[in-house]
Amino acid sequence: MLSLVNKWLKSAALEVQEYVRLLGALAQASVSRPFYYRDFIEQLEIIGVGSLTVVLLTGFFTGAVLALQTGVTLDQFGARPVVGRVVSATMVKELGPVLTALMLAGRVGSGIAAELGSMVVTDQINALRALGTDPVRKLVLPRVVAGLFMAPILTVIADFVGMMGGGVVAVTQLQVSWSVYRTSILDGLYVEDAWMGLIKPFVLGFVIVSIGCHVGLRAGGGTQGVGRATTQAVVAASVAVLSVDFFLTRFLLSVMY
Amino acid sequence: MASIRLNERTRTLNPTSDQDAPVIVFENVSLAFDDKVILRSISFTLREGQTKIILGGSGAGKSTILKLVLGLWKPDGGAIWVNGERVDHMGERDLMRVRGGLGMVFQEGALFDSLTVRENVGYKLYEETDLPLEEVHRRVEQVLGFIGLAEHIDKMPSELSGGQRRRVAIARAMAFKPRIILYDEPTTGLDPITAATVDDEIIKLRDLESVTSMVVTHHLRDAFYIATRAAARRNGRIAIESASAEKADEAEFIMLRDGLVVFEGNAEELRHAEDIYLRTFLS
Numbered sequence: 043m044l045s046l047v048n049k050w051l052k053s054a055a056l057e058v059q060e061y062v063r064l065l066g067a068l069a070q071a072s073v074s075r076p077f078y079y080r081d082f083i084e085q086l087e088i089i090g091v092g093s094l095t096v097v098l099l100t101g102f103f104t105g106a107v108l109a110l111q112t113g114v115t116l117d118q119f120g121a122r123p124v125v126g127r128v129v130s131a132t133m134v135k136e137l138g139p140v141l142t143a144l145m146l147a148g149r150v151g152s153g154i155a156a157e158l159g160s161m162v163v164t165d166q167i168n169a170l171r172a173l174g175t176d177p178v179r180k181l182v183l184p185r186v187v188a189g190l191f192m193a194p195i196l197t198v199i200a201d202f203v204g205m206m207g208g209g210v211v212a213v214t215q216l217q218v219s220w221s222v223y224r225t226s227i228l229d230g231l232y233v234e235d236a237w238m239g240l241i242k243p244f245v246l247g248f249v250i251v252s253i254g255c256h257v258g259l260r261a262g263g264g265t266q267g268v269g270r271a272t273t274q275a276v277v278a279a280s281v282a283v284l285s286v287d288f289f290l291t292r293f294l295l296s297v298m299y
Numbered sequence: 300m301a302s303i304r305l306n307e308r309t310r311t312l313n314p315t316s317d318q319d320a321p322v323i324v325f326e327n328v329s330l331a332f333d334d335k336v337i338l339r340s341i342s343f344t345l346r347e348g349q350t351k352i353i354l355g356g357s358g359a360g361k362s363t364i365l366k367l368v369l370g371l372w373k374p375d376g377g378a379i380w381v382n383g384e385r386v387d388h389m390g391e392r393d394l395m396r397v398r399g400g401l402g403m404v405f406q407e408g409a410l411f412d413s414l415t416v417r418e419n420v421g422y423k424l425y426e427e428t429d430l431p432l433e434e435v436h437r438r439v440e441q442v443l444g445f446i447g448l449a450e451h452i453d454k455m456p457s458e459l460s461g462g463q464r465r466r467v468a469i470a471r472a473m474a475f476k477p478r479i480i481l482y483d484e485p486t487t488g489l490d491p492i493t494a495a496t497v498d499d500e501i502i503k504l505r506d507l508e509s510v511t512s513m514v515v516t517h518h519l520r521d522a523f524y525i526a527t528r529a530a531a532r533r534n535g536r537i538a539i540e541s542a543s544a545e546k547a548d549e550a551e552f553i554m555l556r557d558g559l560v561v562f563e564g565n566a567e568e569l570r571h572a573e574d575i576y577l578r579t580f581l582s
Contacts, residue, residue, distance in 0.1 A: 078426075165405040166409050166411055169409040173422055173427070174427050
């Protein structure tokens with residue numbers, strides 16, 4: 043039993059060490075040339091455009107169900123007209139960033155881990171190094187920078203669509219007029235909320251993509267290993283999203299409000 | 300132009316560029332992963348223009364030697380020199396420069412799935428040099444013409460047969476004109492006829508392009524074929540014929556067993572070896 047715990051601790055420490063080492067190499071690559079612009083543009087499309095549908099659907103239905111649930115509760119206090127305020131504050135500060143990040147962890151994190159993992163097991167990463175290319179610079183940096191750019195953009199889209207979804211429910215199910223809903227949305231939003239809603243996805247985007255890359259590059263053991271890496275990437279990125287979100291929220295609340 | 304400059308640069312950096320000068324030297328190199336010993340005090344020298352064929356069973360440490368030459372792995376002990384530079388303790392940035400003089404053909408080819416044959420072959424020239432695009436295209440077409448795959452230039456690797464993929468990998472390794480090419484099991488998984496076409500490319504590169512070769516294989520047929528054949532231009536065509544005794548002598552065999560060198564010599568000496576393990580391997 044003790045040896046099992048020992049083994050688990052050792053492997054966890056090794057993973058952390060390798061992740062920190064990857065972040066170090068990433069920092070070094072980000073301040074020196076060359077930067078592979080073509081790969082960066084390609085990743086913007088894969089991470090951003092490729093995730094648009096899932097983010098639109100998630101955002102819309104989250105906003106809609108939020109309006110539906112809070113509408114019932116607000117009714118008890120005769121506060122149904124402020125449903126827009128609840129939807130906007132919740133979407134912008136919390137659900138928009140977190141749910142978008144979870145969707146990205148499932149779609150982008152797993153995709154990156156699978157792609158890099160299969161490159162490892164088929165010796166393509168070694169081939170890159172043999173041809174004089176730094177894999178961190180060529181594969182990790184463009185993905186991480188694209189993640190940093192696209193996560194906030196996708197979150198803003200999810201927030202907007204979520205508020206629209208909430209609006210549809212407010213008008214059709216709760217009989218709140220559109221103008222009241224719109225005014226309520228704007229009343230519930232503060233500049234600090236908007237900043238929180240932009241800073242969070244920026245950090246979460248980095249976490250998701252860097253974990254996907256780390257797990258992919260550490261893959262081994264043939265196609266089975268690639269499958270394992272894909273699952274690990276989704277699990278690790280999802281848990282990281284939720285825990286980083288908690289600590290980031292605490293930090294932002296203490297410095298901004 | 301940059302590829303020519305790159306090539307010239309590696310040549311001028313190299314203090315041992317004379318014919319027969321050592322280009323790869325292993326001196327008492329050892330490597331182990333935890334309790335598993337992979338190499339035990341291995342020493343050998345590969346000279347300019349020659350071929351070193353590394354034989355041995357699965358897990359004998361053959362492919363490890365190539366990864367150590369490229370600096371992809373670091374040895375636990377001993378020293379490794381490549382083109383006059385000691386690489387066993389070299390940092391990744393300096394290794395990139397050393398790798399400019401080395402081409403590598405990986406097991407199964409290791410072609411980039413998402414790139415076409417053209418992009419795979421010209422990868423280093425497109426991505427890592429400032430060469431004008433037209434010049435890179437010309438070099439890629441020239442190299443693919445040399446290995447007889449010019450008509451497949453715009454295909455994806457998944458559209459090629461196993462033998463074609465291996466030959467494209469050879470084209471990628473030679474595109475930037477390295478002085479040394481390392482082949483890791485280049486014919487494994489291929490039928491004998493396709494394997495012979497891959498062997499012919501190795502021979503052509505060695506004899507017509509003066510490339511120093513290090514071939515890791517467990518296929519004796521291919522090993523002896525590469526050692527005892529030579530390529531020559533006859534009336535504008537390339538012919539593969541029997542090598543002269545002197546030429547055959549330039550190909551040296553190393554047999555590895557449990558991380559140790561158990562034989563070192565030419566094809567003739569290997570054929571007449573009396574060691575029981577060698578006889579079993581040869582039979």
